[in-house]
Amino acid sequence: MSTFQQANVLGGRALREALRTPESLVPMLFIPMFFLVVNLGQAGKIFPSGSTSFLHGQSYAAFQLPASLLLAASFGSAALYLVEDIEGGYFDKLRASPVSRSALVIGRLQAEAVKSLVITAVLVVLALPFGVSVASGPLGFLLLLVLTSLWAVVYAGFMQLIALKTRSAAATNSGGLVFFPLLFLTPNFVPRGLLTRPMEIAATFNPVTYVMEALRSLILQDFAWATLARGFGVAAVLGVLMITLNVRLIRQYD
Amino acid sequence: MKFAVEAESLVKQYRGRGGTVEAVRGVDLRVEAGEVFGFLGPNGAGKSTTIRMLTTLMSLTSGTARVAGIDVAAEPDAARRRIGVALQEAGLDPRQTGRELLVLQARLFGSSKPQAARRAQELLELVDLVEAAERRIKGYSGGMKRRLDLASALVHEPEVLFLDEPTTGLDPASRVTVWDELRRINERGTTIFLTTQYLEEADQLCDRLAIIDGGLIVREGTPGQLKSELRQRRGLDADPTLDEVFLDATGRTRERLAGEVQEVSA
Numbered sequence: 001m002s003t004f005q006q007a008n009v010l011g012g013r014a015l016r017e018a019l020r021t022p023e024s025l026v027p028m029l030f031i032p033m034f035f036l037v038v039n040l041g042q043a044g045k046i047f048p049s050g051s052t053s054f055l056h057g058q059s060y061a062a063f064q065l066p067a068s069l070l071l072a073a074s075f076g077s078a079a080l081y082l083v084e085d086i087e088g089g090y091f092d093k094l095r096a097s098p099v100s101r102s103a104l105v106i107g108r109l110q111a112e113a114v115k116s117l118v119i120t121a122v123l124v125v126l127a128l129p130f131g132v133s134v135a136s137g138p139l140g141f142l143l144l145l146v147l148t149s150l151w152a153v154v155y156a157g158f159m160q161l162i163a164l165k166t167r168s169a170a171a172t173n174s175g176g177l178v179f180f181p182l183l184f185l186t187p188n189f190v191p192r193g194l195l196t197r198p199m200e201i202a203a204t205f206n207p208v209t210y211v212m213e214a215l216r217s218l219i220l221q222d223f224a225w226a227t228l229a230r231g232f233g234v235a236a237v238l239g240v241l242m243i244t245l246n247v248r249l250i251r252q253y254d
Numbered sequence: 255m256k257f258a259v260e261a262e263s264l265v266k267q268y269r270g271r272g273g274t275v276e277a278v279r280g281v282d283l284r285v286e287a288g289e290v291f292g293f294l295g296p297n298g299a300g301k302s303t304t305i306r307m308l309t310t311l312m313s314l315t316s317g318t319a320r321v322a323g324i325d326v327a328a329e330p331d332a333a334r335r336r337i338g339v340a341l342q343e344a345g346l347d348p349r350q351t352g353r354e355l356l357v358l359q360a361r362l363f364g365s366s367k368p369q370a371a372r373r374a375q376e377l378l379e380l381v382d383l384v385e386a387a388e389r390r391i392k393g394y395s396g397g398m399k400r401r402l403d404l405a406s407a408l409v410h411e412p413e414v415l416f417l418d419e420p421t422t423g424l425d426p427a428s429r430v431t432v433w434d435e436l437r438r439i440n441e442r443g444t445t446i447f448l449t450t451q452y453l454e455e456a457d458q459l460c461d462r463l464a465i466i467d468g469g470l471i472v473r474e475g476t477p478g479q480l481k482s483e484l485r486q487r488r489g490l491d492a493d494p495t496l497d498e499v500f501l502d503a504t505g506r507t508r509e510r511l512a513g514e515v516q517e518v519s520a
Contacts, residue, residue: 089345096339
C-alpha cells in the first residue's frame with residue numbers, strides 16, 4: 001500500500017471521527033459568523049458600500065468574510081484528536097504498524113482540508129444574506145475553497161507540531177489561541193495602505209495577511225493574479241514546511 | 255538457531271532536567287520461536303521500556319535487538335510486519351466500532367478491502383466479539399477492550415506477539431478468558447512475549463521467564479528452574495512460589511511491595 005493510499009485510509013478514519021463528534025464542528029461555524037456579524041454591526045456604517053472604494057460596491061461584510069473564513073479554518077480539531085490518540089495509546093498502535101510516517105501526518109491533515117472545504121462553503125452561503133457575493137464567479141469560489149483549505153492544513157499542521165512535542169491537550173489548545181494575534185495583525189478592518197505605519201509593517205511580516213488579501217481579492221474583485229500568487233505561495237510554502245516538520249518530529253518520536 | 259527475539263546489551267537512557275536516567279542498563283535476551291516468554295519486574299524496572307524498544311516504538315541508546323531475525327533499529331518497517339503489539343493501555347479509538355478498527359488495522363498492514371473485512375470477521379469470532387462488532391468501542395467493558403486490542407495485534411498473523419501487561423485491571427473471569435486466548439494463539443505457532451505483574455499469570459502461561467530489576471536481568475529460566483534454584487540455595491523443604499522467587503530476585507520484602515502497591519493506588 002502506497003503512502004497516498006495509507007493517508008487516504010487514515011484520513012477516512014479522521015473524517016468518521018469528526019462526523020461522530022458534530023459538536024466539535026459547531027464552534028467552527030458559530031464563532032466566525034459571530035465575528036462577521038459583530039464587525040459588520042460595528043463598522044458597517046463607517047464604510048458604506050456606495051462611497052468606500054476598497055469595497056468595490058459590496059457590503060462591508062464581504063471585506064470581513066476572509067477573516068471569518070480564516071478563523072474557521074484555524075479551529076481544526078486534528079491536533080486535539082491526535083493528543084487523544086497519544087494519551088489513549090492508539091497512536092502507538094498506529095506507530096507499531098508498517099505505515100509510512102508521512103501518512104500518519106498527512107491522513108489527518110487531508111481530513112482537515114476536506115472539513116474546511118465544507119465549512120468554508122457553508123460560511124459563504126451563510127454570508128450571502130449580508131450582501132456578500134463572490135465577484136470572481138464559480139472558479140473564484142473554487143479557488144476560495146482551496147486556499148482556505150490550504151490554510152486549514154497549515155494551521156492544523158502547526159497545532160499538530162505542538163501536540164507531538166508536548167503530548168498535552170492544554171498546551172495544544174493554547175496553541176490555537178496564537179491565531180488571534182495573528183488575525184488582528186493583518187489588514188483585518190481596512191486595506192493595508194490605510195493602516196498606521198507600525199501596523200502596516202507588522203501586517204507585512206505576517207503571512208496571514210497575504211492569504212487574507214488573496215481571499216478578499218476573490219470576493220471583491222475579479223482575478224488579481226499577483227495577489228492570488230502571493231496568497232497561494234505563502235500557504236503552499238507554509239504547508240510544505242509544516243508537513244516536513246511534522247514528519248521529522250514523528251520520526252524522532254520516542 | 256533463529257531466535258524470535260534476541261537482544262544484546264540493550265540500553266536506554268533518557269535525558270531529563272535532573273540529568274540522565276538509565277532505564278535499561280544492558281539487557282541480553284533470547285526467546286525461542288514458539289515460546290511464551292514472561293518478562294517480570296517491579297514498577298519502573300524497565301519492562302515497558304524494553305518492550306517499546308523491541309517493538310520499534312522507542313529508539314535504542316545502544317545495543318542491538320532483532321525480532322523474527324530482523325534488526326529493529328535498521329529495518330523497523332520489516333520488523334513491524336512480523337510483530338503484533340498490545341501495550342499496557344488498550345490502544346483503541348473509542349469512536350470507531352470494533353469491526354471498523356480491525357478493518358482499518360488490516361488495511362494498514364496492506365490487506366485489500368475484502369481481505370480486511372474477512373480477517374476482521376475471523377478475529378471478532380476468535381475473541382468472541384461478533385455481537386458487539388457494530389458498537390462503538392467507547393461502550394465496551396475493560397475485558398472487551400483488551401480482547402479487541404489483542405485481536406487488532408493479530409490482523410497480520412504476526413510471528414511474535416508482544417503484550418505489555420495484557421490483563422492489568424481485568425476481573426478474574428476476563429483474565430482467564432485472555433489466558434485461554436493467548437494459549438490458542440500460541441498453539442497456532444505465534445511466539446508470545448509478555449510482561450506482567452501477576453506472578454500467577456506468569457506461572458500459568460509462560461514456558462520461560464526473565465526478571466528485570468533496576469534495568470538489568472536478574473533471573474532467567476523456566477518457572478520450575480527458578481523455583482528449584484531458590485529451593486536448593488535456601489535449603490527449603492518444598493518448592494517456593496514464584497512470588498518468593500520474585501522477591502528474592504528483586505531484593506524486595508513483602509512489606510516493601512505492599513508499600514509500592516499502596517503508592518500506586520493512592
